[in-house]
Amino acid sequence: MAYHRTQRVAEEMKKEISNIxxxxxxxxxxxxxxxxxxxxxxxxxxxxxxxxxxxxEKEKKMKTIEGLKNATGFIRREVGNRIRLRYTPEIVFKLDESIEHGVNIAKLLKEVGTQDDKGEK
Structure with missing residues (x-):
């Protein structure tokens, strides 16, 4: 039962942090x-x-993460005001590069596909 609660809280936090x-x-x-x-x-x-x-770019990403880390206290306070929990969780921001990694793999697969098409003709 606790697992469902953590999922619900995580989704609510995701929505509120994005909004903030x-x-x-x-x-x-x-x-x-x-x-x-x-x-x-x-x-x-x-x-x-x-x-x-x-x-x-990498430099812009690092500046944005730095800005988010500096705003962590504000974000935590706002999440605490918007979501009724006994304790507001300590928030740590982590950079997720999985989307860009997926785009890069798709681009490589597309290049391989076009090379195969040229070789067959």
Whole structure:
């Protein structure tokens, strides 16, 4: 039963953190296309890892992660105000590069497919 609760809390946190980043944070370092891919919460609901996918160059990604880490206290307070929990989880932001990795693999597969088509003709 606790597993379902952690999933529900994780989804609610994902929605609220995304909303906070888009509408509330005014840090100029946090810019571009930012997506919260997932939230992993410990079983006791005390710690949360928030995986963030950021579109752009490596330098822009690092600045955005730095801005998110500086805004962690604000985000945690806002999540605590919006979601009624006994303890608001400690939030840690982690960069998730799985989307870009998937795009890169798709591009490589497409190149291999076009090379095969040229070789057969």
């Amino acid at each position: 980043i888009i509408n509330e944070i005014k840090d100029p370092r946090i810019s571009g296309l930012i997506t919260i891919t997932s939230v992993d919460i410990s079983d006791d609901l005390r710690h949360a890892k928030v995986f963030v996918s950021i579109y752009g």
